[in-house]
Amino acid sequence: MPRDPRASRLEDDPFDRVRLIQENSQQQVRAPDLSQVLQSLWGMAHSQPVHHHKGKIWHFSKEEKRHLLLATGAFTLALGFMTARGMMGMLAVGLIPWVVTVLIMMPIMLVAVGPAFLFHEIGHKLVAKHYGCWAEFRADPQGLKFGVMIAFVLGFLFMAPGAVMVAGRVNRKQNGHIAAAGPLVNLGLFLIGIPLGAILLSIVGISSAAIISEQGLSIPAMVLFAVRYWLIANLVLGLFNMLPFGPLDGLKVKEWSEGAFYTLISIFIIIGLLWYLDKIDIMSWVFTLSHLISDNLLL
Secondary structure: OOOOHHHHHOOOOHHHHHHHHHHHHOOOOOOOOOOOOOOOOOOOOOOOOOOOOOOOOOOOOHHHHHHHHHHHHHHHHHHHHHHOOHHHHHHHHOHHHHHHHHHHHHHHHHHHHHHHHHHHHHHHHHHHHHOOOEEEEEEOHHHHHHHHHHHHHHOOOOOOOEEEEEEOOOOHHHHHHHHHHHHHHHHHHHHHHHHHHHHHHHHHOOOOHHHHOOOOOOHHHHHHHHHHHHHHHHHHHHHHHOOOOOOOHHHHHHHHOHHHHHHHHHHHHHHHHHHHOOOOOHHHHHHHHHHHHHHHHHO
C-alpha cells in the first residue's frame, strides 16, 4: 500500500533514507536547497518539521514559545504605533514625545489587548489537543512585518500574526469545535472584563471617565484605557474571526453547524452594534459595578 503523503507531517518516511542512498550511489545531481534563502528577515523558515511530544495537554514546545513570543512582541509594537497614530502622530507632536508615547503605551496595550490574541490561539490549541491532534502556534513573519509597517506608517492595526497549526484526523464536528474555541475564548474574556475592570477601577478610585479626562497620562487614566481596550479588543477579534471567509474560524464553524455559527456571530454583532450606536454603554456597567464594589469595601 502506498504511504499516505500526509504522514510525512508527523514522522519521517523510513524509505527516504533508502532512496537517498540509491540516489547518492548513482551520483545524481540535485537542485540546490534554497529553503534558507527563503527565510524571512525574522530568521524563521516558512516550513518546519513537526516533532511529537508526550507532554500534557497544556504543553508548549521551545519552538512554539519562540513563535508566540515573537508574534506577541510584534503585535505589541504595532499596537504602540497605532495608539501613537503612526507617522502622522510623529509629525504632529515631534519625535521624542512620539517615542515616549509608544514606549508607555506598549506595556499597557500588551496587558489590555495581548490576552485577546494569546488566549484566542491557546483556545484553538487546547481543543485540538483534546481531540488527539498535534497543535502548535506558528507565527507568520510576513504578516508580522506587514502589520508593524502598516501601524507605523498609517497608524492603524491590520495584522495576521500567525495561527495554530493542527495535524491529525478530526471529523467536521471536531474541526468546528476547534475553530469555535478561539471566538468563544474572546467572548469569555469580554464578559470577564466587566467585573475585572470594575475591580481595577474601584482599586484606583475611578468613579467616572469625566474625572480623569483632563489628567493626562496618569495611572487611573491608563487603567481606564486598558479596561476599555480589553473589552473592545475581545469583541472585535471575536467578531472578525467569526466571518465565514478564507481561513477564518467562522467558515469552519459554519461548515460544522449553521446554527452554532449564526448564534455565535450574532452575539458579537448585537453587542458590538448596540454599543457602537450608544444603545448600551458597557463602560457605564463597569462603573456601576465599580461603585457597588467600592461601597461594599467601605462598609
